[in-house]
Amino acid sequence: MDPDKMKLLYPRSRYYGQFSPATLMFNDNLQQFAHQVGYISGLHTGGKLSDAEAIQKIDQLWQALNRSKEQLGLDA
Numbered sequence: 001m002d003p004d005k006m007k008l009l010y011p012r013s014r015y016y017g018q019f020s021p022a023t024l025m026f027n028d029n030l031q032q033f034a035h036q037v038g039y040i041s042g043l044h045t046g047g048k049l050s051d052a053e054a055i056q057k058i059d060q061l062w063q064a065l066n067r068s069k070e071q072l073g074l075d076a
Contacts, residue, residue, distance in 0.1 A: 010035060022072040029068045033061050 015027045037058055044054040069075065 022074055026069060026072050026074055029065055033065045036061055 012028075012031060015024055017023055017027065040049065040054050040057050040061075043049045044051070049057070
Protein backbone atom coordinates (compact mmCIF):
# COMPACT_ATOMS: atom_id res chain seq x y z
CA MET A 1 0.00 0.00 0.00
CA ASP A 2 1.13 3.54 -0.72
CA PRO A 3 2.92 5.07 2.32
CA ASP A 4 0.76 8.19 2.14
CA LYS A 5 -2.39 6.07 2.29
CA MET A 6 -0.95 4.16 5.24
CA LYS A 7 -0.33 7.44 7.09
CA LEU A 8 -3.89 8.54 6.36
CA LEU A 9 -5.58 5.27 7.33
CA TYR A 10 -3.30 4.34 10.22
CA PRO A 11 -1.90 7.53 11.77
CA ARG A 12 0.60 7.08 14.56
CA SER A 13 1.18 9.46 17.42
CA ARG A 14 4.56 10.00 18.96
CA TYR A 15 5.27 8.26 22.28
CA TYR A 16 6.04 10.64 25.14
CA GLY A 17 6.23 8.20 28.06
CA GLN A 18 9.20 6.68 29.81
CA PHE A 19 10.97 4.61 27.17
CA SER A 20 11.43 0.87 27.27
CA PRO A 21 10.83 -1.63 24.47
CA ALA A 22 7.81 -3.01 26.37
CA THR A 23 6.15 0.37 26.86
CA LEU A 24 6.79 1.32 23.24
CA MET A 25 5.23 -1.96 22.05
CA PHE A 26 2.24 -1.49 24.35
CA ASN A 27 1.78 2.06 23.05
CA ASP A 28 1.66 0.67 19.51
CA ASN A 29 -0.89 -1.95 20.59
CA LEU A 30 -2.95 0.73 22.32
CA GLN A 31 -2.98 2.93 19.21
CA GLN A 32 -4.07 -0.04 17.08
CA PHE A 33 -6.83 -0.76 19.60
CA ALA A 34 -8.04 2.84 19.41
CA HIS A 35 -8.10 2.82 15.60
CA GLN A 36 -9.96 -0.46 15.42
CA VAL A 37 -12.53 0.72 17.97
CA GLY A 38 -13.02 3.81 15.82
CA TYR A 39 -13.68 1.67 12.75
CA ILE A 40 -16.10 -0.56 14.67
CA SER A 41 -17.89 2.51 16.01
CA GLY A 42 -18.22 3.88 12.49
CA LEU A 43 -19.59 0.60 11.19
CA HIS A 44 -22.07 0.48 14.05
CA THR A 45 -23.17 4.07 13.50
CA GLY A 46 -23.58 3.34 9.78
CA GLY A 47 -25.80 0.35 10.52
CA LYS A 48 -23.30 -2.26 9.30
CA LEU A 49 -22.85 -3.83 12.75
CA SER A 50 -25.50 -4.55 15.37
CA ASP A 51 -25.07 -3.48 18.99
CA ALA A 52 -24.17 -7.03 19.99
CA GLU A 53 -21.61 -7.43 17.19
CA ALA A 54 -19.94 -4.13 18.00
CA ILE A 55 -19.76 -4.93 21.71
CA GLN A 56 -18.41 -8.42 21.00
CA LYS A 57 -15.70 -7.12 18.66
CA ILE A 58 -14.63 -4.38 21.06
CA ASP A 59 -14.57 -6.86 23.95
CA GLN A 60 -12.31 -9.17 21.92
CA LEU A 61 -9.97 -6.27 21.15
CA TRP A 62 -9.95 -5.27 24.83
CA GLN A 63 -9.04 -8.80 25.92
CA ALA A 64 -6.23 -8.92 23.35
CA LEU A 65 -4.91 -5.57 24.61
CA ASN A 66 -4.95 -6.85 28.20
CA ARG A 67 -3.12 -10.04 27.15
CA SER A 68 -0.46 -7.97 25.40
CA LYS A 69 -0.03 -5.88 28.56
CA GLU A 70 0.45 -9.02 30.65
CA GLN A 71 2.84 -10.60 28.12
CA LEU A 72 4.93 -7.43 28.07
CA GLY A 73 5.18 -7.52 31.86
CA LEU A 74 3.26 -4.29 32.40
CA ASP A 75 0.71 -5.70 34.86
CA ALA A 76 1.52 -3.19 37.60
